[in-house]
Amino acid sequence: MAEQEIFDVVINGGGPVGMGLAIELGQRGVRVAVVERFPQPQPVPKGQNLTQRTMEHMHAWGCEERVRNARTVPRGYGIGGLTSYGTLLSGYNYDWLQRELVDPYYFTRNERLPQYRTEDVLRARAAEIDTITLFYGWGGVGVEQDDHGATLTIRAEEDGEEARLRGHYVVGCDGSRSRIRDLAGISETRRDHDKKMVLLVFRSTELHELLKRFPDKQFYNVLHPDLEGYWQFFGRVDLGETWFFHAPVPMDTTEDNFDFAAYLHRAVGAEFAVEIDYVGFWNLRIAIADSYRAGRVFIAGDAAHSHPPYGGYGINTGFEDARNLGWKLAADLHGWAGERLMASYDAERRPVFASTARDFIENFIEEDRAFLATHDPETDRAAFEAAWEARASGSHEVNSFEPNYEGSPIVADAGGGCPSARGSYTFAVRTGHHLPPQTLSDGRNVFEALEPGFTLIALDAPEGAVTRFERAADIEGIPLSVIRDSRAEGRAEWGAELILVRPDEFVAWTGDAPDDATAILRHAVGG
Numbered sequence: 001m002a003e004q005e006i007f008d009v010v011i012n013g014g015g016p017v018g019m020g021l022a023i024e025l026g027q028r029g030v031r032v033a034v035v036e037r038f039p040q041p042q043p044v045p046k047g048q049n050l051t052q053r054t055m056e057h058m059h060a061w062g063c064e065e066r067v068r069n070a071r072t073v074p075r076g077y078g079i080g081g082l083t084s085y086g087t088l089l090s091g092y093n094y095d096w097l098q099r100e101l102v103d104p105y106y107f108t109r110n111e112r113l114p115q116y117r118t119e120d121v122l123r124a125r126a127a128e129i130d131t132i133t134l135f136y137g138w139g140g141v142g143v144e145q146d147d148h149g150a151t152l153t154i155r156a157e158e159d160g161e162e163a164r165l166r167g168h169y170v171v172g173c174d175g176s177r178s179r180i181r182d183l184a185g186i187s188e189t190r191r192d193h194d195k196k197m198v199l200l201v202f203r204s205t206e207l208h209e210l211l212k213r214f215p216d217k218q219f220y221n222v223l224h225p226d227l228e229g230y231w232q233f234f235g236r237v238d239l240g241e242t243w244f245f246h247a248p249v250p251m252d253t254t255e256d257n258f259d260f261a262a263y264l265h266r267a268v269g270a271e272f273a274v275e276i277d278y279v280g281f282w283n284l285r286i287a288i289a290d291s292y293r294a295g296r297v298f299i300a301g302d303a304a305h306s307h308p309p310y311g312g313y314g315i316n317t318g319f320e321d322a323r324n325l326g327w328k329l330a331a332d333l334h335g336w337a338g339e340r341l342m343a344s345y346d347a348e349r350r351p352v353f354a355s356t357a358r359d360f361i362e363n364f365i366e367e368d369r370a371f372l373a374t375h376d377p378e379t380d381r382a383a384f385e386a387a388w389e390a391r392a393s394g395s396h397e398v399n400s401f402e403p404n405y406e407g408s409p410i411v412a413d414a415g416g417g418c419p420s421a422r423g424s425y426t427f428a429v430r431t432g433h434h435l436p437p438q439t440l441s442d443g444r445n446v447f448e449a450l451e452p453g454f455t456l457i458a459l460d461a462p463e464g465a466v467t468r469f470e471r472a473a474d475i476e477g478i479p480l481s482v483i484r485d486s487r488a489e490g491r492a493e494w495g496a497e498l499i500l501v502r503p504d505e506f507v508a509w510t511g512d513a514p515d516d517a518t519a520i521l522r523h524a525v526g527g
Helices: 016-026 052-060 064-069 099-105 115-127 179-183 205-213 260-268 314-334 343-374 381-392 463-476 517-524
Strands: 009-012 032-036 080-085 093-096 132-136 138-145 150-156 162-167 169-172 188-203 217-223 232-236 242-249 275-289 297-299 401-404 420-422 454-459 480-485 498-501 507-511
Touching: 009 016, 009 150, 009 162, 016 032, 016 115, 016 132, 016 314, 032 138, 032 162, 052 064, 052 099, 052 314, 064 115, 093 381, 115 132, 138 169, 138 179, 150 169, 169 179, 169 314, 179 297, 188 260, 188 343, 217 343, 232 260, 242 260, 242 275, 260 275, 275 343, 314 343, 343 381, 343 401, 343 420, 454 463, 463 480, 463 498, 463 517, 498 517, 507 517
Parallel strands: 009 032, 009 169, 032 132, 080 217, 169 297, 454 480
Antiparallel strands: 080 093, 138 150, 150 162, 188 242, 188 275, 217 232, 232 242, 401 420, 454 498, 498 507
């Protein structure tokens, strides 16, 4: 076994979440090791929808434009979605998951590209950061921890050689079958839907021609009464030929005993030439770890939570895990974290995923099942069309998906609540919520002025109040920058003189001229 190497944080799993966490830490001067089995990203199209919030992460990680340039569908072609009844070409359809409706509340626009292209960009960005060491072709096989740190034993995929990586912390970002989660003794709770799903990757230029009637659409959701609310889901990989398809299949389905081409034809409502390149299966279930931490071992991304790819929440939830955990690990390693800060990762992120699964993903299934059981154009066309039109005019799933940390132990109490994926959008700042963007008087967006540590936004605030924060931060060793500006030009919409913004761009506190700035800062870092 090779001699033990020493790092601050060792990450097992260099997929998008693990690599994002490494970048978050590396940019903060943390020494990181990333262990990843695959020398190259696996070319299976998944994790395609990147939300506005995820693209804010890409901006913070210095690779937003590179991600946008990695699109497999040309820039300028829309990235919208469509829901159809019965078949894709039935004539009953409406725009679905219109994420552009919440564009004003984020600094960046959303994007769409296959996960492996996003991974390419993140790998390249990580390779530019001197404090990140990449171990491709290795996998974690053992974890030990003590009061001072944790050690990951890794094994080379090619020849079985073993080595030991020592860190203050180990993080498992190694997927839904996480070895690190199991080795750390972290249990998980599952809700099975007793559905076997197929993932097909196929090529068809004829399907591209058929779907030209839906310009600027890249993903298509088909609701069929026989499937009781479970989806048939098409997505473009490129513009012209390659697609993927998720749908329920009988439990005994194998690659050899099922006519997948005929299934695609039924879902579309027309026959077309098709060449199938990949057939895979997965079980439709929702799983959440019962804790996101065991001592000095943390988990993030699919290792902590997994769900069916309904609505594109998975990869985005994982990236938010990385931003949340990253600044907290860095704070602890740099000596300015309070004793409750590390526990706040679980307290904030686990309830948000539970809400995402319950209030959105499973709610999609339940709402669609109820609609299909109640309305049928063959028996009462007028009633069906009225109900379909009502669904078409709804956008609640986008306008109400607003992950927040209300009630978190490290944000100022604003009247109770608990962290949740369900919320609302406003330009008024609220503790525990994402900072709404605004333009500063120097022409920059506030997101271009935020520093890696905490940021105090002072709008026509008394200089004495600002100075109290600066002195308190200096004494406590908490990194704090100040943005001094006026309430003019729309910034009054924020509704506060002083806004304390966390390193992950969530609001920790708002108010006017507090007496005890030290107490506010200590609370925000878990003191």
